[in-house]
Amino acid sequence: MTSLPYLSIQHVTKTFGSFTALNDITVDVSKGQFTCLLGPSGCGKTTLMRIIAGLEQPDQGCVIVNGNDITSLPAGERNVGMVFQSYALFPNMSASQNIAFALKGKLSKSEITEKTKEMLDLVGLTHLKDRYPVQLSGGQQQRVALARAIALSPDFLLLDEPLSALDAKVRHKLRKELRELQEKLGITTIMVTHDQEEALTMADQIVVMNDAEIEQIGSPRDVYQVPASPFVADFIGSVNLIPLQDDRVMAIRPEYIQIQPSQVEGSVPAIVQQVEFRGIYSRVYLKLTNQAWVDKEVSVDVLDHDASHLNLARQSVVHLLMPERRLIHFT
Amino acid sequence: MKKWVSLLLVSMMAMSITVGCANNSKDALNGKATNSGEKKSVETKNNKEITVYTALEDDQIQAYLTSYSTQHPETKVNIVRDSTGIITAKLLAEKDNPVADAVWGVAATSLLALDKEGLLEPYAPVGLDRIQDKFRDNAETPKWVGINAWETALVVNTVELEKKNLPIPTSYEDLTKSEYKGMIVMPNPASSGTGFLDVAGWLQLMGEDKGWAFMDKLHENVQAYTHSGSKPAKMAAAGEAVIGISFGYRGITEKKKGAPVEVVFPSEGSGWDVEANGLIKKPEMKEEAKQFLDWAISDEPMKEYNKNYAIIAVKGEGTLIPEGYTKNPLEQLINYDLVKSANSRDAVLAEWSKRYDGKSEPKS
Amino acid sequence: MMHSRKKTQSYGVNERHQVVWLIVLAILMFVSIGFPLFQLFRKAFIDSKTLELGFSNFITYFQTPSLSHSIINTLNISLWTTAISVVLAFIFAYAMARTGIAAKPLFRYIAMLPLFTPTMMHGIGLTYLFGNQGLFTTGFFGWLPFSFDIHLYGSIGIIISEVIYTFPQAFLILSISLAVTDYRMYEAAETMGVGKISQFFHITLPSVKFGVISTCFVCFTLSFTDFGAPKVVGGQYNVLATDIFKQVIGQQNMSMGAVVGMILIVPSICSFIVDRIISRKQQGTFTAKSTVYVIKKSRMRDLWLTLYCSLISGCIVLLFAAVGFASMVKIWPYNLTLTFDHYRFYNAAGAGLSPFFNSVTMSFYTAIIGTAVIFFIAYMTEKIRLFAPLRQLLYFLAMIPLALPGIVIGLAFIFFFNLPNNPLHFIYNTMTILVLANIVHFFSVNFLSATTALKQLDKEMEQAADSMNVSFYRTFFRITVPMCMPAITGMMVYLFVNSMVTVSALVFLYGTDLKPASVAIVNMEDAGDVAEAAAMSMLILLLNLGVKGGYEGVVALINKHRSKRSDKLRIKANSLNSIKDSVGVDAHV
Known part of the structure; x- marks a missing residue:
């Protein structure tokens, strides 16, 4: 399966005035894959998506789909489906009219009716087809927008922070649904998000971006367990960054540190500062007291069950064990 | 390619909206048959059309034109009507690109000014021999031919005078009396033909120096200078002014309507001017314009003119003296050199404006 | 680098149409705004006799004392009008916005009346x-034992008229x-024990500072022109x-007219x-968290x-009743018999x-x-993705008329469209002009107001x-237009x-038989047919x-109908309307 990637972004650079939004970005996406563009706001991920959609034009570089350079193709001719952050539903049209809107002139009347029905079925909104957007909940609107985007059978689907406007419960539910739908259709999908949990749960491939550049491309497991940079480590999940000598940095995630009541081999002493109860586990904030890292703050996640066996009162001294295999070293 | 065609179509549609608007307005125009009220002209296919500029009174034009439209139903007359000064200025401004085909009932002094600019084409209308010499251009083929004369008259509101216990003024001299302070309204000579004949009349009657001295004194009593020559009469009729320096016809119509006014022809005599016609010189001069000028001095319109003006231009004893006029309208007119007035028009207006225009409020 | 060459996006059908439209619109706007203005400037700065460029016309103007x-x-006139109008309107607006007086809608409608009539009225x-x-x-x-004469004709009359004209605006x-x-400021002041008068001067006035300044300018400009x-x-x-009217219409002195036009701008x-x-x-100054002003009871204030x-x-x-009455009496003030004769206009100029x-x-x-x-122009400047320079040009041209009094537009139009060699000369004297x-x-x-409405639409809908x-x-007609219907x-x-x-x-532009009613009013007034x-x-x-x-009735009906569909839509329509009204204020300069 080392065939050509389905979508290839090559050396794309984009500036707005003096601001560089994208700096020499190269990403490959294979067919049917779910890719997340992940990064903090302003990192360039939305710009990259808009370049793929043809809504922005790169200063340099090209976008290749299936071996064809589409960089100079206008948006309308790229055959992409896009779900916008605001959904951009047409407020004066009902759900089914929204879906049918783009089909007019491209399909026959009966085909449009058929297709609209199929799409409504697919997203489970048949019973609400005559409702106007303001009469739909956020999640329902999101599904209409999705149905509208895929009605044209696009070559790939672009999702611009599609879940960010929803409340937590709906968001979690839709994550699953969205992913299921994507797998069912087998449509190549690129989603922009700033929510690392979303990216981890949904994506086949995560492209972590920061400051107009790509920090890391890899599977969710890779970027979590083997982050390529302190930024990635810090952005995805929580991490303790501990400086070593000669400018090197060592990282370890809070759940991998073990708290020992007394000193064991390789442990370092620390003083408990604060304990946050978080349900199934507690997060313990500590200050290291050994010479090399004096006053360095670290956090440790302890299962609630284990915590009850430890004395974690404020100012009590404990000993931390950082397993070698869980340590990540950056140079 | 197909899309480009559709684009072309869309832009053509946009164009047609704008153009359609222009066409519609023209249709509306034809349908309305202008001021003349001739409805038949709409159907004529030859589309004969002339544009006539006039300073005749609005309420007279319609009556005058009825006989023309019965005689020449095929010709549509576009009337442009405004105050004498404005019609003159308009004609002068358009001299490189004249719109008018003929002028009708515009002050002779103005026509003389137009002639100086070479705007008039000599034309001898049919029936020219019937016109009195005094009321036409002296040249054999005249550049202007008069239809009637009009003259200065004072329109006096008797109710207001009674309230103030003042006598009716009978002469120009009376008007300068201090008891009439702030009660007099007269037309601005720059815009109004009547205003100009008042001023030019005084200058010829009294002579330059005395004339201006008189106006200086009069100015002290003037409440306002109006844009048109009719307005002083109407203001007097409505009591907004006590005395309006206007012209005979307007005063008499106001009186007929029931306003408490008397029309006074001042004892010194009245300044006057001739309402005259002329043919505009332009690359293509229309036969219809000449036909119109022929009609304009024929019997029927003359009869109509005579309903409003005591003095009409045709020779003969039998002309009617309309109700309200003094018995000898011709004798009321002062000795007046139209050409001299016309020649000094610019200078007189400039001097007048310098003296009386743009002053701040009159101290009424 | 291999990929360093910038690729320009080839235009799709939409983009090609859009760029053609933008060019067409820009040409249209140059023809109807840019070129006429240019002619006006030319007339003002080129000596009418020597044809030299310079300030000679202005010198002539300033050397003519009557001008x-x-x-x-x-x-x-403008300073007095501004001072009086702003004070009167401020108290009135304050009464409407911040007090509990009765019959507010009635007062509001009456205050708006002058907007619906020509200023001559x-x-x-x-x-x-x-x-x-x-x-x-x-x-x-004479029915009353007393009377008073304010010596209307002159500056007093003009100032009163202009106050009436500018008051609603x-x-x-x-x-x-x-x-x-933001009512929270008043609540904060209350908790700190600040008095009502002090609140007015320290919270109310500063919060409307910009509104007052802008009102002053609007009143000044309106009465100035x-x-x-x-x-x-x-x-x-x-x-x-x-003056401009006398110079241009009365004496056809175009250069002086142009000079006065320049001063008016x-x-x-x-x-x-x-x-x-x-x-x-x-x-x-206003955030989403701001709370609405709560009107407290105060009988004295309301009284x-x-x-x-x-x-x-x-x-x-x-004032309006007087006009209505006068239009129906035979001869004011001597014969007060009622008649509709004046509405037949057969005797009028x-x-x-x-x-x-x-x-x-x-x-x-x-x-x-x-x-x-x-x-459409607002749509093209606001909602198109590409061609920024063209769109900015269009926007710039679109904003120019805001600084042009009507009289200046009329003047610029005669100068431009009456040029004998102008191919558009044919629209002169027609309804089109x-x-x-x-x-x-x-x-x-x-x-x-179109731009404001468009800005409220989700930008992503077009995309x-x-x-x-x-x-x-299709997007324009099926989505944008219906959404912006209010x-x-x-x-x-x-x-x-x-x-x-x-x-x-219009006073400069109407043709032979296309005299508009407002010009007819001027003419009739001129001729004394008041x-x-x-x-x-x-x-x-x-x-x-x-x-x-x-219109209001239809809107109310639609809103009633729509409220079934959703309250949200109605609110949106209303807010659009109020914005429209607010923008419509600095209206007919």
């Missing part, structure tokens, strides 16, 4: 009230300023707007600049302000009722074509349609009403009220 004196007169009303034979001057025809802007506030009122009650008191330009600065500064509002409304009603129908036709075209063109002048005159205000390969015409119909009504009342641009002028004003007023009332 240059008008500047002082006009400034005098205010002057005519005043002559019937305070002229030499006015109700007050004669002590109600000032009231509108100030109402909006007073409506937008108004033509109707000085024409009727100005007497011998010359102002710039009447100055305050509009200042106003324009100040307005831009203010609108930039004002952003952010006094009810009296005040009744007095102001009474004056306005009286107009041309019967035809000017009225000319105006209706013209206003109708202006409303339809104007709204279509303006909205009247409609075009009106569209240009009211362009910017409507452009801004969504674009990415689905939908023709932008704004669009509002624009239509605005254009219709204002075209009915405007006189300034009762007929009053009658024509009444017709305009009634038609405008009918149109506006009908």
Whole structure:
């Protein structure tokens, strides 16, 4: 399966005035894959998506789909489906009219009716087809927008922070649904998000971006367990960054540190500062007291069950064990 | 390619909206048959059309034109009507690109000014021999031919005078009396033909120096200078002014309507001017314009003119003296050199404006 | 690097159409705004005799005392008008926004009345009230034992007229300023024990500071350039707007007209600049967290302000009632028999009722074509993704008319369209030029309200349609237009009403048989047919009220109907309307 990637972004650079939004970005996406563009706001991920959609034009570089350079193709001719952050539903049209809107002139009347029905079925909104957007909940609107985007059978689907406007419960539910739908259709999908949990749960491939550049491309497991940079480590999940000598940095995630009541081999002493109860586990904030890292703050996640066996009162001294295999070293 | 065609179509549609608007307005125009009220002209296919500029009174034009439209139903007359000064200025401004085909009932002094600019084409209308010499251009083929004369008259509101216990003024001299302070309204000579004949009349009657001295004194009593020559009469009729320096016809119509006014022809005599016609010189001069000028001095319109003006231009004893006029309208007119007035028009207006225009409020 | 070459996006069908439209629109706007203005500048700066470029016309102007004196007169008028109008309107707006007085809608409607009539009507009303034979001057025809003469004709009359003219506009802007506030500040002041008067000076006034400044400029500009009122009650008191009329119409002295035109633009330009600065500064004074002002009970305050509002409304009603009455009496003041004769206009210096129908036709075209063109241009500048330089050019051109008084537009139009070698010369003296002048005159205000409405639409909707390969015409007609319907119909009504009342641009442009009603009023007034002028004003007023009332009625019906669908939509429509109204304020300069 080392065939050509389905979508290839090559050396794309984009500036707005003096601001560089994208700096020499190269990403490959294979067919049917779910890719997340992940990064903090302003990192360039939305710009990259808009370049793929043809809504922005790169200063340099090209976008290749299936071996064809589409960089100079206008948006309308790229055959992409896009779900916008605001959904951009047409407020004066009902759900089914929204879906049918783009089909007019491209399909026959009966085909449009058929297709609209199929799409409504697919997203489970048949019973609400005559409702106007303001009469739909956020999640329902999101599904209409999705149905509208895929009605044209696009070559790939672009999702611009599609879940960010929803409340937590709906968001979690839709994550699953969205992913299921994507797998069912087998449509190549690129989603922009700033929510690392979303990216981890949904994506086949995560492209972590920061400051107009790509920090890391890899599977969710890779970027979590083997982050390529302190930024990635810090952005995805929580991490303790501990400086070593000669400018090197060592990282370890809070759940991998073990708290020992007394000193064991390789442990370092620390003083408990604060304990946050978080349900199934507690997060313990500590200050290291050994010479090399004096006053360095670290956090440790302890299962609630284990915590009850430890004395974690404020100012009590404990000993931390950082397993070698869980340590990540950056140079 | 197909899309480009559709684009072309869309832009053509946009164009047609704008153009359609222009066409519609023209249709509306034809349908309305202008001021003349001739409805038949709409159907004529030859589309004969002339544009006539006039300073005749609005309420007279319609009556005058009825006989023309019965005689020449095929010709549509576009009337442009405004105050004498404005019609003159308009004609002068358009001299490189004249719109008018003929002028009708515009002050002779103005026509003389137009002639100086070479705007008039000599034309001898049919029936020219019937016109009195005094009321036409002296040249054999005249550049202007008069239809009637009009003259200065004072329109006096008797109710207001009674309230103030003042006598009716009978002469120009009376008007300068201090008891009439702030009660007099007269037309601005720059815009109004009547205003100009008042001023030019005084200058010829009294002579330059005395004339201006008189106006200086009069100015002290003037409440306002109006844009048109009719307005002083109407203001007097409505009591907004006590005395309006206007012209005979307007005063008499106001009186007929029931306003408490008397029309006074001042004892010194009245300044006057001739309402005259002329043919505009332009690359293509229309036969219809000449036909119109022929009609304009024929019997029927003359009869109509005579309903409003005591003095009409045709020779003969039998002309009617309309109700309200003094018995000898011709004798009321002062000795007046139209050409001299016309020649000094610019200078007189400039001097007048310098003296009386743009002053701040009159101290009424 | 291999990929360093920038690839330009090839234009899709939409983009190709858009760029053609942008170019077409830019040409249209150059022809109807840019070129005429250029001609005006040329006329002003080129000596009429020697044809040399320079300030010789201006020198002539300032050396002619009768002309240059008008500047002082006009400034005098504008300053007084501004001071009086802003104070009166502020108290009125305060009463509406911050007190619990009764009958607010009635007061509000009455305050708006002057917007629906030509300014000549205010002057005519005043002559019937305070002229030499006015109700007050004669002590109600002697029925009352007392009478008083305010010596109407001259600066006093003009100032009163202009106050009536500018009052509703000032009231509108100030109402909006007073409506937008954050009640939390007042609550904070209360908890700190700050007194009511101190609250007024330290919270209320500073919060409406920009509104007041902008109101001052609007009032000043409106009264500086108004033509109707000085024409009727100005007497011998010359102002710039009447000078321009005398110079151009009376004496056909185009160069002097152009010079006066240049002077007339100055305050509009200042106003324009100040307005831009203010609108930039004002952003952010109102946040989503701001709470609505809560009106507290105070009987004394409400009593006094009810009296005040009744007095102001009474004056306005009286003025219009006087015009209505005078238009129906035989001969004011000598024969007060009622008659409809004046409404037949057979005796008047107009041309019967035809000017009225000319105006209706013209206003109708202006409303339809104007709204279509303006909205489309706003759409093209606001919602297109590409061609930024072209769009900015269009925006710039669209904002120019905001600084152009109508009289200047009229003048610029004669200069440009009457050039003998202008291929567009044929529109001279036609309905087209009247409609075009009106569209240009009211362009910017409507452009801004269209832009505001468009800005409220989700920007991503166009992009969504674009990415689905939908023709932008379809997006425009199926989505943008229906969504902006409240704004669009509002624009239509605005254009219709204002075209009915405007006189300034038209007075230079009307052709042989296309005299608009407002010009007929001027002509009839000129000829002394004041009762007929009053009658024509009444017709305009009634038609405008009918149109506006009908529109409001339809909107109310639609909202009622829609409320079933969703409350949200209605709120959106209403907020659009109020924005429209607010923008529509600095209207007919």
